[in-house]
Structures are given as structure tokens and as C-alpha cells.
Amino acid sequence: xxxxxxxxxxxxxxxxxxxxxxxxxxxxxxxxxxxxxxxxxxxxxxxxxxxxxxxxxxxxxxxxxxxxxxxxxxxxxxxxxxxxxxxxxxxxxxxxxxxxxxxxxxxxxxxxxxxxxxxxxxxxxxxxxxxxxxxxxxxxxxxxxxxxxxxxxxxxxxxxxxxxxxxxxxxxxxxxxxxxxxxxxxxxxxxxxxxxxxxxxxxxxxxxxxxxxxxxxxxxxxxxxxxxxxxxxxxxxxxxxxxxxxxx
Numbered sequence: 001x002x003x004x005x006x007x008x009x010x011x012x013x014x015x016x017x018x019x020x021x022x023x024x025x026x027x028x029x030x031x032x033x034x035x036x037x038x039x040x041x042x043x044x045x046x047x048x049x050x051x052x053x054x055x056x057x058x059x060x061x062x063x064x065x066x067x068x069x070x071x072x073x074x075x076x077x078x079x080x081x082x083x084x085x086x087x088x089x090x091x092x093x094x095x096x097x098x099x100x101x102x103x104x105x106x107x108x109x110x111x112x113x114x115x116x117x118x119x120x121x122x123x124x125x126x127x128x129x130x131x132x133x134x135x136x137x138x139x140x141x142x143x144x145x146x147x148x149x150x151x152x153x154x155x156x157x158x159x160x161x162x163x164x165x166x167x168x169x170x171x172x173x174x175x176x177x178x179x180x181x182x183x184x185x186x187x188x189x190x191x192x193x194x195x196x197x198x199x200x201x202x203x204x205x206x207x208x209x210x211x212x213x214x215x216x217x218x219x220x221x222x223x224x225x226x227x228x229x230x231x232x233x234x235x236x237x238x239x240x241x242x243x244x245x246x247x248x
């Protein structure tokens with residue numbers, strides 16, 4: 001029996017989904033990883049998240065983590081509306097700890113995506129492009145491209161590949177949540193092109209532009225120098241809470 005089962009979206013071709021599990025960055029003893037479509041099985045702890053997976057977590061806690069001794073929800077996308085819902089009450093009744101990557105949700109720990117713990121975000125090299133475009137592979141049908149701006153989509157094979165590309169730009173334009181997050185962690189100037197409200201829950205949201213006119217607003221991009229240190233401190237504090245569960 002694994003001490004810990006880490007549950008996150010593993011079947012999607014989205015580098016953020018693959019990189020967001022805290023199991024890649026913290027030590028909770030013998031463990032394994034499963035997708036939300038697979039049962040946790042017998043385990044001491046099932047860690048759900050991160051990502052935009054609130055509904056997945058509710059369903060999983062009820063049906064697929066039934067024999068897990070404890071359940072923890074780590075850094076998931078959670079809105080105020082979700083927090084007030086019956087589904088949240090159900091999840092809270094099963095989970096020992098719940099945290100969200102969205103700042104300002106009442107009564108829930110704010111813990112940014114665990115991928116901010118990755119050493120890949122340390123000491124980025126100097127940029128070699130003025131601007132790069134990091135696009136969402138499935139949400140970019142109306143996104144304007146510019147022949148002079150290098151582009152990468154978020155369905156790449158690894159976080160290392162994505163981070164190297166993001167670091168190559170002094171300014172990052174992106175409609176990818178993790179593209180915006182990692183670019184800020186790298187100290188790059190960021191201009192977001194959001195397709196949903198999930199982009200608007202950072203402690204200090206970067207400037208936004210539309211998918212067709214972003215090229216006219218690149219000069220509005222801003223950096224967020226303190227985000228990485230704060231994100232790591234909050235993840236490490238939550239990690240301590242999770243480890244302390246085993247003493248109960």
C-alpha cells in the first residue's frame with residue numbers, strides 16, 4: 001500500500017496539468033500518481049490537485065477515494081461561488097485540508113500552484129527575444145499571431161521545455177494560466193490574454209489584452225517580482241500542515 005497517492009490530470013496534453021501535482025516537489029513518503037479517472041485504492045493519504053479541478057475533486061473524494069484514510073486538496077482553482085456551494089460542503093466533510101490557488105477565497109488557505117516549487121524557475125538565463133507568445137493549445141482559435149514573435153503552445157512534453165521558452169522572452173504574452181504564472185515566477189514582464197475568469201485570481205493580476213489586439217498593448221506588460229518567494233513560502237507552510245496530519 002502506498003502511503004500517499006497524488007491525483008491530478010495526467011491524460012490531458014497540457015503541461016500545466018502534468019506539472020501541478022505537489023508530489024513532484026515534496027516528500028510524503030512512498031507514493032504513486034494516478035489520474036482522476038483511476039481509484040486511489042488503499043492509502044494513508046490522497047492528495048488531490050492542483051489545477052482547475054474543483055468538480056473533479058468533489059467527485060473523486062466521494063467515489064474514488066473512499067478507502068483513503070485522509071484526503072487533502074492542494075492548490076486547486078476554487079471561486080467564491082464554489083466556496084458557497086453544497087459541493088464544497090461535501091468536499092470539506094471528506095477532506096482534512098483544502099487550499100486554493102485563488103487569492104482571497106474566504107475560509108480556505110491560499111496556496112499557489114505547487115509547480116512554483118520547481119527548481120526550473122531558479123536563476124533564469126537572460127532573455128534572447130523582446131517578446132514571446134505562449135498559447136493554449138485548445139483555446140487559441142481567435143488568438144492573433146505575429147510573424148516576428150516566437151510562439152510555443154502549452155501541449156509541450158515537459159515543464160522544462162515550457163520554462164526555457166518562457167525565459168527566452170523579456171516579455172511573455174500568454175493565454176495559458178501556467179504560462180502567466182511561470183513567466184511571473186521567472187521575473188518576466190507578462191501580458192495576459194484571458195479566456196476565462198480563472199486568470200484573475202493572482203495576488204496582483206498582470207495587465208490584460210484581447211486576443212486580436214494584444215500586439216498593441218505589449219508595452220503595458222508588467223513583472224511581479226515577489227510572486228515566486230511568496231508562492232514557495234505558502235506551499236511549504238501547507239506542506240507542513242499536511243505532514244502534521246500523520247501525527248494525529
